Amino acid sequence: MARCWCFLDPESWQNLLQESGRLDGLGISSLPIHLLYNSVVYFETSANKYWVYPTTHSHLTNTSHSYGNSDFDALKTSLNDFEKLSNDECLDAYGQKLVSGRSDVILILDHSTVDTEFKYTVRWSGDPKRRGAEPYDWMCGREPWADEQCDVSSLDVDNWPLYSDNKWVNKTEPRVEYCLSKRTPEYCKLALNIYLLAIVVGCNLVKLIGLGLTWLCLKQQPLLTLGDVMASFLQDPDPATKNCSLMSKSSGHRLHWGPELREWLAGKHRWAASVSVLRYTLGVEHVSVYETPSLTALWNRGFGQVSVDALINFTAIMSLEGPVGMVLIANLPQLILSLLYTALNGMWTAMLVGVEWNTYGQEHKGLRTSSPVGNQRRTYWLSLPLRYGLPLLAGSAALHWLISQSIFFVRLVIYEDGTIMVSGRPPADTPP
Structure with missing residues (x-):
């Protein structure tokens, strides 16, 4: 049995x-x-790793002088590929985790606020795959290892400084006048x-x-x-259940019943008890x-x-x-x-x-x-x-x-x- x-x-x-x-x-x-x-079937989208270059308008248009950064010197010869953005537009375009449709950006600084010891050879990376930091932390002058989170919405678009604790600057806080953004094609497709x-x-x-x-x-x-x-x-x-009428759920689980008389009292049962x-x-x-x-x-x-x-x-x-x-x-x-x-x-x-x-x-x-x-x-x-x-x-x-x-x-x-x-x-x- x-x-x-x-x-x-x-x-x-x-x-x-x-x-x-x-x-x-x-x-x-x-x-x-x-x-x-x-x-x-899934969606494939793209993002760009980009470089940020701080400079002034006079230094940018002076093509006869090299500033020790070959990548930046190469960009100066292709300024026609760049689009002028206001500070508000620049923060909106680059103040996100993934930047698509744009790559390198040149920050044009107010010449009157730039210290004579300003390092024009320094550049900053907006890398979407960098761990432990956001790619737009450069907007707030954050180091890659800084614990503070950059809040782009709190920045003043009319008075956007590069803070003095940043490697870009030494003594003063240069103000950003506008940006030059390089346009790139956007890639997206459905894949199988x-x-x-x-x-x-x-x-x-x-x-x-x-x-x-x-x-x-x-x-x-x-x-x-x-x-x-x-x-x-x-x-x-x-x-196995012969002569075992009125079996309960608990006796069915134990499976050790025998033929015997059982007391039974009918009662109401609600669906909620199920x-x-x-x-x-x-x-x-x-x-x-x-x-x-x-x-x-x-x-x-x-x-x-x-x-x-x-x-x-x-x-x-x-x-x-x-x-x-x-x-x-x-x-x-x-x-x-x-x-x-x-x-x-x-x-x-x-x-x-x-x-x-x-x-x-x-x-x-x-x-x-x-x-x-x-x-x-x-x-x-x-x-x-x-x-x-x-x-x-x-x-x-x-x-x-x-x-x-x-x-x-x-x-x-x-x-x-x-x-x-x-x-x-x-x-x-x-x-x-």
Whole structure:
């Protein structure tokens, strides 16, 4: 007498332990689909590493004199490629983590505020892949190792100084009059990862083959509905529970019952009791701990838009290298949502199966089975009626789409002087 049992719950791990390895394989084949599918086609964008050169108008136009910086001397011969920006426009263009469409910038200083010992040979780098500092810290005169964060919005556009604690200056604080910005082409495209596509297609083929084999080779009648279970036990009674009427859930778990008289007192049961205390606790904790963001702010960010301030560089946080780890992290919420859908489906199944069981004691009607015989009724749903199942499916599909537009993989290509410097550094983007 084996005395094994299963739950009427699609999320039960106990049921998986009772199933064959082939069915477990079909379940495992869903993991790559959840973790890879949304990154098969991804967005590729670009950013520029640039250099900042402080100088004055007179020194810039004096092409006959060299200041010991070959790169800066070369820029002086290509000033036609530069666009004049006001201080406000310059701070707006370069005061961000990723600069695209612009590269090197020349700061034109007020000659009356420049000290005679000012070092014109010094330049500053705006490097988006530099760790521990923002690429725009030069605007506030910050050193790369400084702990203070540069707040670009606090700078006075009419009186923008290069502070005296900066290496650029010695005694005075030169004021920036305007900027000269070099325009560069912007690069962006949609890309296809053929390897991820092959994995996703392979997993779907495994599922398709499994469904076909199940349809053609399944010999035993599966227990898909409560009516299937009742019809099976009526046709082939379980010897392990013979003469054990009015069994409780706890006695079913222990599996050590025997034929004996049992006292039974009927009572009322509420649907709320179908949900475990753990689920209630986790739900209340989630609502009370996590702060709900502003819907207006989320809407203004847009859906599926690459937001610079929402880029997450997992290379620096978790020492991840390569796109595979980034793809798995970016798609992990899809898997979590699928698990939540399964948990909610299981909770509603437990509630509605209890309701269906009670209806058989209230009126005479045929069992709802997947293969009806005689007066049995053909089922049009498995665990959830359509009025519950369809809204749940629609809500799950909408949430999957919203997550795919909120957290996704982005490949970032960094250019320096028109050539690719590095690619794929901060590829996980979370706009909302």
